[in-house]
Amino acid sequence: MQSEQVEIYQFLSTIAPFSLLSAASLEEVVGSVEIGYFKAGTQILSLGDAINDLCCVRSGAVEVFRKNGELYNRLSQGGVFGYQGLLVNRHVRYPVCALEDTLIYYISGAVFREMLDREEEFADFFAVEDSTRLLQVVSRQEKSSPLMTSKVSSLIGREPVTLLSSASVQQAAQLMCEEQVSSLLVLEPVTDDVDDDQLVPDLEAGPHYIRGILTDRDLRERIIAQGLSYETAIDEVMSQSVVTINSDDFVFEAMMTMLRSHVYHLPVLKKGRPLGVINLADIVRHESQSSLFIVSNILHQTTLEGLVALRDEVNSSFVRLVNEDANSQMIGTAMAIIGRTFKQRLIELAIEALGEPPIEFCFLALGSMARDEQLIVTDQDNALILDNSYDPQQHGSYFEQLAEYVCHGLAACGYALCTGGIMATNPVWRMTQAEWEVRFCDWIDNPTPRSLLDSSIFFDLDGVYGRTEWADQLNSLVARRAKRSQRFLASMARNALLRTPPLGFFRTFVLEQDGEHKNSINLKRRGTAPLVDLIRVHALAIGSSSRNSFERLDDIVEANILPPGRGEDIKGALEFIALVRIRHQKLDLEKEIPPDNNIEPENLSNFERRNLKDAFQIVSDAQKYLTFRYQPNRAN
Amino acid sequence: MLYRSLKDTTPVAPRLDWPAIYQRQADAARDRRLKRFFQAGLPAPDSTLAELEFVALDLETTGLSVEVDDIVSVGMVPFTLQRIRCNASRNWVVRPRTPLQEEAIVIHGITHSEVRQAPRLGSIIGEVLDALEGKVAIVHCKSVEQQFLGAALERLTGQRLLFPVIDTMAQERVICAKRPVSWWQAIWGRKPLSLRLPDCRQRYHLPHYTAHHATLDAVAAAELFIAQVQHYIGDEALLRDLWE
Structure with a gap:
């Protein structure tokens, strides 16, 4: 290589896709380079012109149309x-114009094609659409995460210890x-042909189902403390609603299941058959610095x-999760569980x-906490559902004080007060069950983009404490009703377009000009x-009852309302933008x-820049599709 | 557009009749290589820049005095206003008559051992002339290239080489002088702009290169010239108004 080409070599070796080439191939590419200069505003490629070279921006910026x-x-x-x-018919398909004074490196088309044949990774870069490239990036990252690759089955140390329900405590x-275990699975044969004296189920004899689970804690709390006889049948004291997990699920999911359902033992099933039981200690041993400790x-x-x-x-467990390559869903769920636990403990x-409260109530989480998408920088959004017997004169001050205590407590714990006043401290958002139903029906039946402007957050709603089933009832009301109101969907769609992605990133991107974060992009506001x-x-x-965005996407893909592949694209984009946001917070x-939530473009790695650009393109396309699909007078 | 008027500017140097000068040199030439070079002639003086082929030329020398110092390296790259053909660039390291000074080594990055193994200028000058033949040379700071190459040929052949160049430094000087003066500059006096190659390039948003490698500097000068043409000179400008 001639020594003046070192300059070109050094430049190309730092950027994808050329960085993927072997040194010899890169030298060949460098050897073919020619240079062109374009003053800002001049045309670089015109539609339909013959094209013989691959173009790479050496300095400056261009726009592709x-x-x-x-x-x-x-x-x-x-x-x-x-x-x-170059790949299709050697004529320009996307015209290109210089946005700034720009220096272009031209790489000979013949050499380019040679590289496509010879270098697989290099070819992959061009073979796939931008969005697919992003998905590959995300899935590559997921594969490298140990938490995501360990299956629950790897935690099982032994066969489950089982007993029939007729046994005594x-x-x-x-x-x-005898078995030195802290829990027993109580099984029952599917066919009812058991000897009366038989205590231990004969698993070879036929299929069994899990009737319940008995733990150390049950013995302590439900038998000894209550003074029950040792002859009591376990049937009477065991926990009957058993939360289980599949052996193919990931350790992370087991951990989240335990936290969510407040259980510390999980039977592991394979094709419905119990393989074993894992407990909290097993997971803690596996994941010694887990966010469980903080809970x-x-x-x-x-x-x-x-x-x-x-x-x-809380902050350090966030940093740990990021360092362990957790994906955004894991982090979002873990942080939401922590936030929810704070709320529960404060209540x-x-x-x-x-x-004691004078009447029953349900404390609600709204927004990111309800969606299991909470991060470290978050404000609190909450509300209260009160029993229909609520009487302001009699009960008003109790719930006002309760709300004050919880919301200011949360603020002290790092969950900033909601500037929009969507908090239980606001009397407007302390309503009875019936009033909430009326409110939701009004939002859905008489929508205007304006009336819904601040209320979208209420459509991500989760019960945190008290009669949480009231929250579920509201959710199912919304799921039933919203899909029928085209005007409501159109208004929501219009509001969903108010925040746009910064498409022309890094060069002419639209910077947040207000507030203290000048010259930066708010990845939450403009991305997630x-x-x-x-x-x-x-x-x-589609009347989905899921709240987590990824789970909603699964439902949406299943309902088949997006063009093929689009759901996966959106998932990839959401995951990537969220991860960049998470990493920068870390x-x-x-x-x-x-x-x-702000990032300065100069603090982004090349990798992040390139893929963020792809991700923002997907956001923009998805927004366009939304406008198209939810027009006020269009039947779906 | 304030700069537009620059296109119709008067030439920066007295117009020389280069074809005639070439003819005279060709007639006088005894050296075979020189004779061929001059006989190949020059592009027509009324060609527009858009239709010309150029070659950017850069010399690295042991120092600045043409009497004492000598050439150590020659870099050339052919180009048109559309494309700089880096893949056809040439670079020669040659053994100077005067020993290489330490500070020159620091600047060029050319070492003693490289130079010891290098050929004398005499054995490669034919190739240099071939690469230059029929094209318009672009240099940054013409005195170095014109004088050193001229003097070297005089030594080798007994005949002085006179050849036209377009000097990006001289062009930049004209362009800067025509820049509008802001009220600020009017009060404080115009600060002379640097005409060093990297500083000129910066004004056209060209990237920073590691300077002082002959071919790389030639590429840098070619890029600068194209930028000057696009921004100020215009590709319809005539060759005769620019060469010196």
């Missing part, structure tokens, strides 16, 4: 264009001692000060201070929020500066 003149992409230093035309305790820590605090002191631990402390909004509209349209925490 569709045939209809619509802006397709903006590329800055390192951006590659012209390959669509003493017999159960003896068996547990139990929260539950053990007896004062508000104690809870506030845990704030740093318990409030009740200790204020006395628009996606979450549009996913919610689709989910409402970096802020490690640098001990207050984390936020």
Whole structure:
């Protein structure tokens, strides 16, 4: 290689796809380079012209257009264009114009084609659409995460210890001692032909189903403390609603299942047959620094000060999850569970201070916590459902004080007060069950984009404490009703388009000009929020009862209302933008500066830049599709 | 557009009748290589820049004095206003008559051992002339290239080489002088702009290169020239108004 080519070599070796080439191939590419210069505003490629070279932006910035003149992409230093035309018919398919004074490296088309034949990874880069490229990136990352690759089955140490339900609690305790286990599975044969004396199920004899589970804690709390006879049948004291997990599920999912359902033993099933039981300790051993610790820590605090002191631990468990390559869904769920636990504990402390509530209630979580998509920078959105017997004169002050205690407690624990006033402290958002139903019906039946502007958050709703089934009832009301109201969906769709992705990233991207974060992009406002909004509209349209955006997407894909492949694209985009946001918050925490949702383009790696650009393109396309699908007078 | 008027500007140097000068040199030439070079002639003086083929030329020398110092490296790259053909660039390292000074090594990155193994200029000058033949040379700071190459040929053949160049530095000087003066500059006095190659390039948003490698500098000068043409000179400008 001639030494003046070192300059070109060094440049190309840092950017994809050339960085994927072997050194010899890259030298060959470098050897074919020619250079062109274009003043800002001049045409680089014109539609239909012959094209013989692959183009790479050495410096400056260009705009790529569709045939209809619509802006397709903006590329800055390192951006590659012209390959669509080169690969198809050697005529320009996407015209390109210089946005700034731009230096272009031309790579000979013959050498380019040679590389496609010879270098597989290089070819992959061009063979796939932008969105697919993004998906590959995301799935590659997921594969590398140990938490996501360990299956529940790897935690099972032994066969389950089982017993028939006719056994006495003493017999159960003896068996547990013998086997040195802290739980027993209570099985029942599917066919009812058991000897009366038989205690241990004969699994070879036929299929059994799980009737219940008996744990150390049950023996303590339900038998000894209650003074029951040792002869009591386990049938009477065991837990009957058994939460199970499949052996193919990931360890992470087992952990989340335990946290969500407040159980510490999970029977593991394979094709319906119990393989074993895993408990919290098994997972903790597997995942020694898990976010579980903080959850139990929260539950053990007896004062508000104690809870506030845990704030740093929340941050460090967030950092740990990121460092362990957890995906955004894991992190979002873990943080939501932690937030929910704070809320639950605060409500318990409030009740200790204020006395038992005069009527039943349900404390609601709204927005990201309800969707299991909470991150570290978050404000609180909550509300209260009160029993229909609510009388403001009689009960008003109790719930006002309860709300004050919980919301200000949460604020002290790092969950900022909601600036929009969507909190239980606001009397507007303390309504009876009947009033809530009326409110939701009104939103759905008499919609205007304006009236729904601040209420989309209520369509992500989850019960946290008290009569949580009231929250489920509201959710199913919404699921039934929303899909029938085309005007409601159209209004929601219109609002979902208010926040747009910063498409022309890095060069001419639209910067957030307000507030203290000048020259940066708010990844929540411009990235994840628009996606979450549009996913919610689709989910409402199909009557999905899921709240998590990824789960909603699964429902949406199943309902077949998106063009093929689009659901996976959106998933990939959401995951990627969320991960970039998460990583930048983690970096802020490690640098001990207050984390936020803003990123400065110069702080992004090349990898992040390139893929964020793809992701924003997907957001933009998905928004366009939303406009098309939910027109006020269109029948779906 | 304030800069438009620059296109119709008067030439920066007195117009020389280069075809006639070439004819005279060809007649006088005794050296076979020189004779061929001059006989190949030059593009027509009334050609527009858009239709011309150029070659950017850069010399690295042991120092700045044409009497004492000598050429160590020659870099050339052919180009048109559309494309710089890096893949056809040439680079020669040659053994100077004067020993290489330490500071020159620092600047060029050419080492003693490289130079010791290098040929004398005399054995490659034919190739240099071939690469230059029939094309318009672009240089940044013409005095170095014109004087050193001229003097070297005089030594080798007894005949001085006079050849036209377009000097991007001289062009930049004209362009800068015509720039509008802001009120700020009017009050504080116009600060002379640097005409060093990297500084000129920066004004056209061209990237930073590791300077002082002959061919890389030639590429850098070619890029600068295209930028000057696109921004100020215009591709309809006539060759005769630019060469010196």
